Amino acid sequence: MAGPVIVCEDLHIRLGTGAVAVHVLRGIDLEIAPGESLSLVGPSGSGKSTLLMALAGLERPTSGRIRINGTDITGLGEDALARLRGASIGIVFQSFHLIPSMTALENVAVPLELAGAADAFERAKAELHAVGLGDRIEHYPAELSGGEQQRVAIARALSPNPAILLADEPSGNLDAGNGAMIADLLFKANAERGMTLVLVTHDAALAARAARAVRLNSGRVVEEEVVLTEEDEAALAQGAEDIRLGRIATDDSVKAILDRYRETPAS
Numbered sequence: 001m002a003g004p005v006i007v008c009e010d011l012h013i014r015l016g017t018g019a020v021a022v023h024v025l026r027g028i029d030l031e032i033a034p035g036e037s038l039s040l041v042g043p044s045g046s047g048k049s050t051l052l053m054a055l056a057g058l059e060r061p062t063s064g065r066i067r068i069n070g071t072d073i074t075g076l077g078e079d080a081l082a083r084l085r086g087a088s089i090g091i092v093f094q095s096f097h098l099i100p101s102m103t104a105l106e107n108v109a110v111p112l113e114l115a116g117a118a119d120a121f122e123r124a125k126a127e128l129h130a131v132g133l134g135d136r137i138e139h140y141p142a143e144l145s146g147g148e149q150q151r152v153a154i155a156r157a158l159s160p161n162p163a164i165l166l167a168d169e170p171s172g173n174l175d176a177g178n179g180a181m182i183a184d185l186l187f188k189a190n191a192e193r194g195m196t197l198v199l200v201t202h203d204a205a206l207a208a209r210a211a212r213a214v215r216l217n218s219g220r221v222v223e224e225e226v227v228l229t230e231e232d233e234a235a236l237a238q239g240a241e242d243i244r245l246g247r248i249a250t251d252d253s254v255k256a257i258l259d260r261y262r263e264t265p266a267s
């Protein structure tokens with residue numbers, strides 16, 4: 001049985017120096033199973049983005065460990081981290097982060113080709129078709145709406161088929177309709193490709209689409225909640241032992257969820 005794809009052990013991060021130093025993460029312990037979907041919620045400033053950046057190897061822990069697919073990334077150099085990201089981690093930011101001087105197609109294909117893909121432009125085209133932008137591939141970011149730019153960013157994140165998809169407020173700059181479309185694409189990648197999804201959001205409805213919600217406050221995990229679908233609730237009410245919650249892939253993690261659920265007194 002595969003182990004967790006992401007593990008944080010007593011993760012601490014201090015940012016800034018001297019008088020402006022902030023102890024942003026204060027001992028995070030977290031395990032995420034392959035194919036799981038998890039939302040990170042909590043007030044502004046609670047450390048959600050810092051945690052996500054640490055998982056991507058873009059922010060260095062002050063102490064503690066992060067394991068990705070069993071590899072301790074805490075001691076890796078910049079080149080090794082960049083290779084790991086290229087192969088295993090797709091990232092979507094609130095502000096899209098597209099390169100303005102490159103077309104939609106180039107924004108997706110160039111990183112793929114840099115990562116060594118031989119058929120980068122073909123794959124990029126297919127990913128852009130899959131997000132509904134087949135007729136926009138030659139457009140520059142400035143010629144695309146916010147929702148379209150975010151779909152390009154999603155195509156770019158998905159194109160290497162990463163095991164892990166990290167998204168930081170991906171619909172934060174979009175209207176409700178475009179935000180829902182972006183969320184659909186992320187959860188579709190989770191469901192159909194088995195990508196582990198970690199989603200930072202303060203949209204409660206969006207957070208509830210993930211199989212598990214983890215709440216941060218002042219750099220600590222203060223609450224973990226298993227989000228059950230109506231079918232899950234019905235199955236639990238009938239005492240079913242074999243339900244599968246969302247995309248949680250391992251029997252042990254399902255058991256852990258059931259144990260937690262059953263310990264929670266009915267309100």
Ligand SMILES: Nc1ncnc2c1ncn2[C@@H]1O[C@H](COP(=O)(O)OP(=O)(O)O)[C@@H](O)[C@H]1O
Nearest residue numbers: 015016022024043044045046047048049050051
């Ligand atoms: N480079 C930095 N130097 C000092 N403090 C920082 C730095 N970056 C972020 N912070 C602080 O860390 C805290 C958590 O930030 P962040 O992870 O962005 O929170 P969230 O995403 O939950 O809003 C905030 O108080 C923020 O001001």
Ligand SMILES: [Mg+2]
Nearest residue numbers: 048049050168
């Ligand atoms: Mg943030």
